Amino acid sequence: MRIGILGSGLMGGKIGTIFARAGHEVIFSYAQSEQKLKKLAREAGGRSKAGTPREAAQEADAVLLAVHWLRFDDVLKQAGDLSGKVVLSCSLPMNEQNTELVVGRTSSAAEELAKKVPKARVVSAFNTVPSEVLFAVYEAGRNAARPSLVYCGDDRRSKQVAAELIRDAGFDPVDAGPLRIARYTEPFALLVGQLAYEGTGGPELAYRFELFRPARQKE
Numbered sequence: 662m663r664i665g666i667l668g669s670g671l672m673g674g675k676i677g678t679i680f681a682r683a684g685h686e687v688i689f690s691y692a693q694s695e696q697k698l699k700k701l702a703r704e705a706g707g708r709s710k711a712g713t714p715r716e717a718a719q720e721a722d723a724v725l726l727a728v729h730w731l732r733f734d735d736v737l738k739q740a741g742d743l744s745g746k747v748v749l750s751c752s753l754p755m756n757e758q759n760t761e762l763v764v765g766r767t768s769s770a771a772e773e774l775a776k777k778v779p780k781a782r783v784v785s786a787f788n789t790v791p792s793e794v795l796f797a798v799y800e801a802g803r804n805a806a807r808p809s810l811v812y813c814g815d816d817r818r819s820k821q822v823a824a825e826l827i828r829d830a831g832f833d834p835v836d837a838g839p840l841r842i843a844r845y846t847e848p849f850a851l852l853v854g855q856l857a858y859e860g861t862g863g864p865e866l867a868y869r870f871e872l873f874r875p876a877r878q879k880e
């Protein structure tokens with residue numbers, strides 16, 4: 662696939678590099694220096710290159726949006742029309758200091774993004790994983806037990822694309838349902854991040870996922 666990276670920092674830089682190593686054609690865009698984008702593309706290898714957000718988005722089969730939530734408007738303006746595009750968002754709706762979720766429980770970064778680009782096909786993915794583990798998971802390869810990675814969205818085809826890319830990155834994709842589920846998975850991502858950074862001295866919190874099936878209707 663041709664993949665446009667909008668935001669080439671910790672997440673975009675690493676996930677883009679992994680996609681390139683998995684054989685995709687990647688365009689890195691949106692960093693504060695062009696040098697950084699060129700270096701990323703060189704190091705990622707394959708058919709990677711640096712480009713503008715517009716170049717990254719317009720020719721892409723899928724776009725990864727990996728910017729701070731407060732930068733959505735700026736990056737979307739630079740990317741141009743995303744109608745019909747598969748847009749994977751790993752963004753979390755964090756405050757300016759990156760210490761708290763600002764819309765947790767009532768909405769999510771992915772849902773807010775979908776309102777801004779209603780004709781794009783938004784999938785929330787890769788936000789439940791700290792950037793530090795991405796290379797290790799990818800490099801562990803096919804034989805390792807794959808960690809699960811939840812994703813959600815409203816469009817079936819874009820979710821298939823997301824699942825394929827999640828698998829290429831070394832994870833086991835778990836479909837968590839429609840996009841509105843992102844408001845529950847995004848706070849979960851913070852928990853995972855906190856545990857990753859604070860280790861066993863971190864907060865004791867647990868999440869339990871259950872699959873609810875509707876009761877069978879009487880025939």
Ligand SMILES: NC(=O)c1ccc[n+]([C@@H]2O[C@H](COP(=O)([O-])OP(=O)(O)OC[C@H]3O[C@@H](n4cnc5c(N)ncnc54)[C@H](OP(=O)(O)O)[C@@H]3O)[C@@H](O)[C@H]2O)c1
Nearest residue numbers: 669670671672691692693727728729751752753788791792
């Ligand atoms: N890091 C994680 O472990 C993690 C995990 C899950 C979800 N997330 C979410 O993923 C998203 C991205 O996080 P991140 O850690 O990858 O952030 P990051 O490292 O700060 O990357 C953001 C990218 O945006 C670029 N950028 C910022 N301001 C810019 C500007 N004015 N003009 C052009 N480019 C600009 C940065 O450029 P420079 O590289 O030049 O600074 C960088 O490439 C966030 O929403 C975060 O909440 C992160």
